[in-house]
Amino acid sequence: MEEYKKRIIKVISYIDDHLDTDLSLQKIAEVGAYSPFHFHRIFRLMTGETVQQYISRKRIERSALYLALRKQLSLKDIYLQFGFSSHSAFSKAFKSHYEKSPSEFRKSAPENFHQIRLQESKNGQTDAVFTTYLCNIENLLNWTTMNLTVKVIHLPEMHLAAVMSLGIAHVESSYNVLIDWAKGKNLFPGENVKMISVYHDSFKVTPPDKVRIHACMLLDKKLEKQEGEIFAETIEAGKFIVANGEITLDDFEKSWVSLFLWMKENDYSVRKAFPFEIYHTNFKEHPEGKMIVDFCIPVN
Structure with missing residues (x-):
């Protein structure tokens, strides 16, 4: 298998x-x-x-x-x-x-492409749906100002070890595979360990159970060969919108939506590369379930 x-x-x-x-x-x-x-x-x-x-x-x-x-x-x-x-x-x-x-x-895309609503699914989770607004643009942009620090910066090339997840429900198990591998290499745990989720599909056009996400760990050097489910991925150097904030899991959708709106309002356009999240802390270790995250969008 x-x-x-x-x-x-x-x-x-x-x-x-x-x-x-x-x-x-x-x-x-x-x-x-x-x-x-x-x-x-x-x-x-x-x-x-x-x-x-x-x-x-x-x-x-x-x-x-x-x-x-x-x-x-x-x-x-x-x-x-x-x-x-x-x-x-x-x-x-x-x-x-x-x-x-x-x-x-x-x-319809200019008005609502980066805006979604939340629809309750059978298991109480929320699914991203393309059709209507989560809330109005002004409130989202205000939320960004209050909760995220946004910069446009140049990021260096990053070498990652990755595990593929097909469907949002499988991301946690993909990270478990990655962490088990990293423990065997004495790479985890560690003070400077960075976990990164790379989004190869957009929730705006791909159903949550089909979206492809790579659960990744930042490495000092490129992984030379695939080891089981672990394969090498590279984030090329370039210009990125980077929004940093301390948020809960419930804020992730709002963070992404508001950041894409910020991008549009400030006349940036998406570059042909994949957006990603960098996790600096673990929400499971915070009393309020918060974590420090960088949301990164490649732009021209």
Whole structure:
């Protein structure tokens, strides 16, 4: 099973990095060192989706981000980039996923793309939903001012050890795998240990049970090779909006939403890289369940 996980991690990373290319089952199976027949079955067992379902969903979700954030691109530019043969095929697939056409989605995006509401789920948790406001813009920006210290700074390259999580519910178990590995390397616990969550999907376009998050630990040097579920990830050096604050777990959604609004209000645009969180303290060790966190958005 560990070898299967290692190969699937490699395959998912390859798919996500090549959504604008021809992703044949044969090619993807080769990346994972499987025969196409066995790979198809193993992928579905590990992810809950067929290979084609995963690729189709990721292309639609990536096109949604482009529609919202890359206004200079035409609909045709976007659907051709992600492998749709025609406007009608793209519109049909997009509407099936988001219940609105690409044009309707793009028109609504400037007003509510970075604003969400909270909807109670069956287990009492909250799910991110795209449709309405969490609260108005002014209140969110005021919340940012009161609770977060925001800077735009250059961050250096960071080398990470990572464990992939498919779905928000599996992040804690991914960190447990990472910590067990780090203990075996005498890297944990330690005064200067930094845990980092890297978001490879957006909750605005990807359901919480499908979102890909990497549970990571900052290393002094690059991990040379994959060790079981542990693989190397690098955050490239560059300009970031960094918001620091001491907050509870319930404040995470509000922090991200308000920070993206701050970004828009201050005329910054997202760079093609992944946002992440850096944890400086552990909420389990605080009497009020608070933790010190950096929220980091790559910008141009």
